[in-house]
Amino acid sequence: MEHEITLVVNGVARRVSVPARRLLSDCLRHDLGLTGTHVGCEHGVCGCCTVLLDGQPVRSCLTFAVTVDGRELTTVEGLAGPDRLSPVQRAFAECHGLQCGFCTPGFLCTVTALLAENPAPTEEEVLEGVSGNLCRCTGYQNIVKAVHRAAELLAEES
Amino acid sequence: MTTRLFGEPVARREDPRLLTGQGRYLDDLGRDALAAAFVRSPHAHARIRDIDVGPALDVPGLVAIYTWEDLPERVGRALPLLIPHPALTHGRTAYPLARHVVRHVGEPVVMVVAADRYTAEDACALIEVDYEPLKPVVGLEEAVQGAQLVHDDVPGNVGAHLVQEVAAADGRGAREAIETAPHTLAFRLDIERSASMPLEGRGVYARWDGHDLRVYSSTQTSTSVRMAVAAALGLPLPQVEVIAPDVGGGFGVKIVHPWPEEILIPWAAMTLGRELKWSEDRREHFISSAHERGQVQYVRAGFDDDGRVLGLDVTILHDHGAYTPYGIIVPIVTSTQLLGPYKLGAYRVEFSAVYTNTVQVTPYRGAGRPQGVFCMERTMDKIARYLGKDRTEVRAVNLIQPEEFPYDQRMTFQDGRPLIYDSGNYPEMLRMIKELIGWDDFVRAPGRGIGIGCYVEGTGVGPYEGGHVQVTSDGRVHVSTGLTSQGQGHETAFAQIAATELGVPIERISVVTGDTRRFGYAVGTFASRAAVVSGNAIALACRKVREKALRIAAGALEADPSDLQITDGVVHVVGAPTASIPLSTVAVLANPLRYAFDEETAKATQFSGTASPDRPPVAEGEEPGLEGRDYYSPIRSTFAAGMHAAVVETDPDTAEIRIVRYAVVHDCGRLINPMIVEGQIHGGVAQGVGGALYERMVYDSHGQLVNASFMDFLMPYATEVPHIETAHLETPSPLNPLGIKGAGEAGVIPVSAVIASAIEDAEGIAIDRMPISPSELFGLRTAHAR
Numbered sequence: 001m002e003h004e005i006t007l008v009v010n011g012v013a014r015r016v017s018v019p020a021r022r023l024l025s026d027c028l029r030h031d032l033g034l035t036g037t038h039v040g041c042e043h044g045v046c047g048c049c050t051v052l053l054d055g056q057p058v059r060s061c062l063t064f065a066v067t068v069d070g071r072e073l074t075t076v077e078g079l080a081g082p083d084r085l086s087p088v089q090r091a092f093a094e095c096h097g098l099q100c101g102f103c104t105p106g107f108l109c110t111v112t113a114l115l116a117e118n119p120a121p122t123e124e125e126v127l128e129g130v131s132g133n134l135c136r137c138t139g140y141q142n143i144v145k146a147v148h149r150a151a152e153l154l155a156e157e158s
Numbered sequence: 159m160t161t162r163l164f165g166e167p168v169a170r171r172e173d174p175r176l177l178t179g180q181g182r183y184l185d186d187l188g189r190d191a192l193a194a195a196f197v198r199s200p201h202a203h204a205r206i207r208d209i210d211v212g213p214a215l216d217v218p219g220l221v222a223i224y225t226w227e228d229l230p231e232r233v234g235r236a237l238p239l240l241i242p243h244p245a246l247t248h249g250r251t252a253y254p255l256a257r258h259v260v261r262h263v264g265e266p267v268v269m270v271v272a273a274d275r276y277t278a279e280d281a282c283a284l285i286e287v288d289y290e291p292l293k294p295v296v297g298l299e300e301a302v303q304g305a306q307l308v309h310d311d312v313p314g315n316v317g318a319h320l321v322q323e324v325a326a327a328d329g330r331g332a333r334e335a336i337e338t339a340p341h342t343l344a345f346r347l348d349i350e351r352s353a354s355m356p357l358e359g360r361g362v363y364a365r366w367d368g369h370d371l372r373v374y375s376s377t378q379t380s381t382s383v384r385m386a387v388a389a390a391l392g393l394p395l396p397q398v399e400v401i402a403p404d405v406g407g408g409f410g411v412k413i414v415h416p417w418p419e420e421i422l423i424p425w426a427a428m429t430l431g432r433e434l435k436w437s438e439d440r441r442e443h444f445i446s447s448a449h450e451r452g453q454v455q456y457v458r459a460g461f462d463d464d465g466r467v468l469g470l471d472v473t474i475l476h477d478h479g480a481y482t483p484y485g486i487i488v489p490i491v492t493s494t495q496l497l498g499p500y501k502l503g504a505y506r507v508e509f510s511a512v513y514t515n516t517v518q519v520t521p522y523r524g525a526g527r528p529q530g531v532f533c534m535e536r537t538m539d540k541i542a543r544y545l546g547k548d549r550t551e552v553r554a555v556n557l558i559q560p561e562e563f564p565y566d567q568r569m570t571f572q573d574g575r576p577l578i579y580d581s582g583n584y585p586e587m588l589r590m591i592k593e594l595i596g597w598d599d600f601v602r603a604p605g606r607g608i609g610i611g612c613y614v615e616g617t618g619v620g621p622y623e624g625g626h627v628q629v630t631s632d633g634r635v636h637v638s639t640g641l642t643s644q645g646q647g648h649e650t651a652f653a654q655i656a657a658t659e660l661g662v663p664i665e666r667i668s669v670v671t672g673d674t675r676r677f678g679y680a681v682g683t684f685a686s687r688a689a690v691v692s693g694n695a696i697a698l699a700c701r702k703v704r705e706k707a708l709r710i711a712a713g714a715l716e717a718d719p720s721d722l723q724i725t726d727g728v729v730h731v732v733g734a735p736t737a738s739i740p741l742s743t744v745a746v747l748a749n750p751l752r753y754a755f756d757e758e759t760a761k762a763t764q765f766s767g768t769a770s771p772d773r774p775p776v777a778e779g780e781e782p783g784l785e786g787r788d789y790y791s792p793i794r795s796t797f798a799a800g801m802h803a804a805v806v807e808t809d810p811d812t813a814e815i816r817i818v819r820y821a822v823v824h825d826c827g828r829l830i831n832p833m834i835v836e837g838q839i840h841g842g843v844a845q846g847v848g849g850a851l852y853e854r855m856v857y858d859s860h861g862q863l864v865n866a867s868f869m870d871f872l873m874p875y876a877t878e879v880p881h882i883e884t885a886h887l888e889t890p891s892p893l894n895p896l897g898i899k900g901a902g903e904a905g906v907i908p909v910s911a912v913i914a915s916a917i918e919d920a921e922g923i924a925i926d927r928m929p930i931s932p933s934e935l936f937g938l939r940t941a942h943a944r
Contacts, residue, residue: 021276030274035186036179038406040357041440045868048357076179085177093173096837100645101176102183102358102406131877134868136357136407137645139840139905140876 005069009034010078018065025049027065028075036076036105040134047133050106051075057113076105079112087153088112088146097146099137107133111147119158120151163654163664164896167833170650171664181404184361184376184437191363191433192221194423195278197268197285198446199260202294202515202861203308206258206287209268214281219273222430223281224422226255232392233425237416241485245320246511248312251483252518254418260289261308261480262515263862264445266418271426271434294515294861298454298475301512308480308513317478318486318511322493324568325504326469332506335469339460343540348927349529349910351452351477351855352848354522355873356644358406359438360447362419364427373400373424378413379682380672381640386416387424402672408644409845410521411448413684414484444866449855450488450522452477453529457537460503465541465552468503472496472533478511479518486511488519488526490572491616496530497567497577499584499614499799500556505569515861521684523845524906531613532928535911539609539918549610549915550592557584564892571795572685573619579797581889582614587801587823594885595803595821602919605808606818609915611908612801617826617900618690618891622791624679625696627656627703629784631749631759633727633742635660635667637699639692640680642672646902647834651689652696654830655896659700660707661724662741679789686798686900689830694790694894702786707744710784714739714747714768741784748784750775796891798899800824802843802908804880806916813936815851815917817880825887827899835901836884842905844879849906850913851929852878 002017009032016031023042028034028051040048042061049061052074079086088111091097098104107130114121114129121129126147135143175181211223226234237251256267268285272278293306295315300306304314326335336342363374371393377383377400384400387393405412419436427434438447453476460469476489486509493507538556542549558565560583567577591610592598600608628636637656643649653667670676671692672683681691708719711729715722715738721731730738746762750769754760761768769775776782805819822839829835852872856865865871890897910928917935918925923942927934 019276029185030189033189034179035183036181038183038358039185040406041868043440043867043869046357076177080178085174089177092177093169096170096833098170098173098176098645099647099837099841100356100358100405100407101172101181102356104176105179108177127876131875134357134873134875136355136409136845136873137841138837139842139844139882140874140879141840141882142837144876 003066005066007068008072010074020064020066022065023061024063024065024068025060028060034075034077038102038105040103046103047106047110048103050109050133052109052113055113055116057110076108079108087157088115088150091146091150091153095142095146095149097138097143103133103135107135107143111150115151115154119154121147162658164658165829166654166831168650168654168664168831170647171653172647172649183358183404183406184363184374187374187403188363188433188435191435192271192273193275193278194426194434194436195270195275195282196266197282197287199256199263199265199267201260201289201291202263202296203292204260204289205292206256206260206267207290208288210286213286214284217277217281217284219277220281221273222271222426224255224269224426226253226257229255233390233421237418237483238386239485240483241487243318243485246318246482246486248317249482249485250309250312250317252418252481254421262517264517266446269422269426271430296514296516296857296859296861298477298512301514302475302510308515312513315513316510317482317513320486321508322569323506330504332469332471332504335504336458336460336471339468340462341544342458342460343544344458345540345926347455347457347533347536349451349453349532350929351449352522352853353449353855354409354411356407356409356411359440359443360412360417360419361437362423363435364424365433366428366431369397371398371424371428373398374403375400375420376405376412377402377415378408378642378644378684379415380642380674381678381680382682383415383420384674387420390416390421391425391428400674402642405642405644408683409523410525410684413682414448414520440868441866445517445863447517448520449479449517450519451529451849452519453492455533457533459537459541461541463545464555465545465547466555467500470502470537471506474509476509476511477514477519479514479516481518482511483518484520487572488521491526492530494569494571494577495527495614495616496534498531498534499558499582499612501558516857523842523903525685525903527613527615527907528849528910531611531908532911535611535908536914536926539915550588550597553612554585554588557588559585571616573795575794578794579614580891580893582797582799582825583887583889584799587799587825587887590885590887591801591803591821591823594823594883595819597803605810605920607916607918607920608803608805609912609919610801610803611911611915613907614797614799615686615904615907616795617686617798618792618796619685619687620792621681622789623681623691623695624677624787624789625692625699626677626787627696627699627785629703629741629745631742631746633666633740635662637667637696638670638676639696640677641683641688641692644683646688646838647831648688651830651834652693655693655697656700659697660704662727666727686902686904690796690894690898690900691790691792693830693898694896695788697896698788698790699786702788703784706748706786707741707784710744710747711739745784749782790894792893794893796827796893796899798826798901798904800904800908802912804912804916806913806920808917808920808935813932813939815932815935817847820880821883823885823887824904825889826901826904827891828888828897829886830898832886838901839884839905840882842903843882843909844874846906846909847879848874849929850910854929
């Protein structure tokens, strides 16, 4: 049986009909065509599928789409401003915080939420903040650097 | 805007799309394709008595179910043995779907095609396979006893046995040299399994239009997948195209091909006349792709009072899992690269590649080197400890000296060619790493130790790669090479090479990799070879284009080609910048036209007066277009090197191990982009930390992989990886035009050796295993105290 739901994704209301078991990650990727959200483990450990649900990072692979009917979602496709990349995105590019790019959308969403809550995190807070996301390429050093740089950019631009 | 970009930390050109969710990974393609899922063996070793697909037939949305019996003869053949070797006397490969017998948990048995993945998995769950379980072979030492066999026709479970021996200068063999040495040591080392574990699993998507087949695969070699698919499906090569889209990490596992799914998905897409896709899930990746590392090593060393190694004798049992599709490359690499930066008196190495009822073993970043380096560096530390010498002093007396290059290790390397080191400066590297970590000033304390590890890495193996460079009439430069990318920043590094060679702003250059529509001849991305082999091929192709551009421009400017140079995409006379012609116009002139499509191209048409009526429009020996193609085929591998050092602290109560500092000195010849090279090193070190402290594949006695999830297979998070301090030494390679060596695998290679060295220093207990967990260290302490 299918359920009609409405998801407000990146500011746009999207109506979609899904079975109850449809994962939010699959709904975003396959029903709505927003393939920027990636699926790395489907058991909630790697963090690749992280999206923002009402501003909070969640694992979209551990969320049924029907449970977020009517809620607001931000995916990696919705992070950039109208004219340029967001400070977090720019910082990742500047600091070489990505290689293959597969885990990157999850990190970007996680870090966006982290800096919204704590605009000037300490080294420890940054490490803690990204410690729910796996990256197999970068060794994290440049990701951590990028988080600090993003905090700087946000401060400069606010 | 400078175009001398070689060596600059240019920002990555891949990043804008990857940062905005616009990357195109395998599962992002084919939104309307049918989905495949597989029934995989739950047994490590079993005979298939019967498969009953009946219960699955009523699943709504089911399209097809296939077992091995359903496959045409050509499709159902055993998968190719990619790298045959005379010593691999009993090479064995799997069938695309299990034929009668399964030999590891996860082996594919049935393929289901359905409207979507959910439905396909529903059907899989209803298919009943009747197995007759056989006793599994698990564990290296059990396997070599040969009481149970993985393959009935492989006695003793030994697929390959190879001995390589290099005698001392006086002609004595290693065993004799050890017997007569002033001091000897003998010990055993144990190395666990790990795996590449890219965050994107494997995946295949195929489209058949009735005549042509297009396959997308998350692979490290699209050209070779193409040949394998064409052969298996009986299609002429020109009717098959294979594209590696954005690939979410490889680290070795995706160089293996053709995977069962790379044959089955295209075949089913053709058979059904429908687009079909399969994306591997994480559990599938754990139990049905590939692992690496697992070895047991028995070591004997003879040495003099200075710690100089007079003889080394190593016997390796290499766990090859159930199959050997990639030949015996991993143990060959272990055997040869074990020598590191050292010149030994005599060396003998012997390995047995052993079958077990576990996932097959194929290269994972480092590809046998971490094991070899672990062996050699543990040996160096043990010699130092035995003689009461500083560990760096023992290494120093064994190092190859700068004036001894090229240095012939007198062995056969993984490419079948002599193991001759091209260049390096190991004493300087040792000085640098000691300085960087503060070796001589280190204050030792209980629970605080320092360690070191050195390696040499053969990189840039052949046989070849090619590059194609085309300047179009809009002044853009299109570069392509056949090998693939999995995050190494090739679009940036290769564009830097092209910008520098051609004198064109990088913004006008685009790079395509891994797409057989653009470049059909290639080998693949592995063995730290892309920058060396494709980088040089692209440079050579650019030089051809530059020469042609100068020749055409010389005609137009009535100048001598040797007086011309290209700056910012404009050909001009040196010292007379107004006498110039943009490359875009040169590209137009390079292609005589009958039909114009804009004002610029009108210059190349037949009444424009630009061509002499007395000569053919395309002169003899020329080709239309401003483009060039060239290949680089190295005579031998080029040898990069590095030395790492670390400080660790161990908790006196919990035995928790913390890496306090980590330092790297690295030499990969000339750097194309230091930012990218450092990123590669960081990532390698992080994987090395995983291998040193956390990652292992835990099989129970039934051959079940009990930690087949990210919950239980522990990969490092940001909280586990130390800050990495890096310094570069640049010893150019004399073997290639750009003087570069590979860097991709480097970071991972010595990490287990370094961490073991540091823990041993902190604890005063021999560390002979990798990885080492807190509970294992605790156990060692308890045993040591008794």
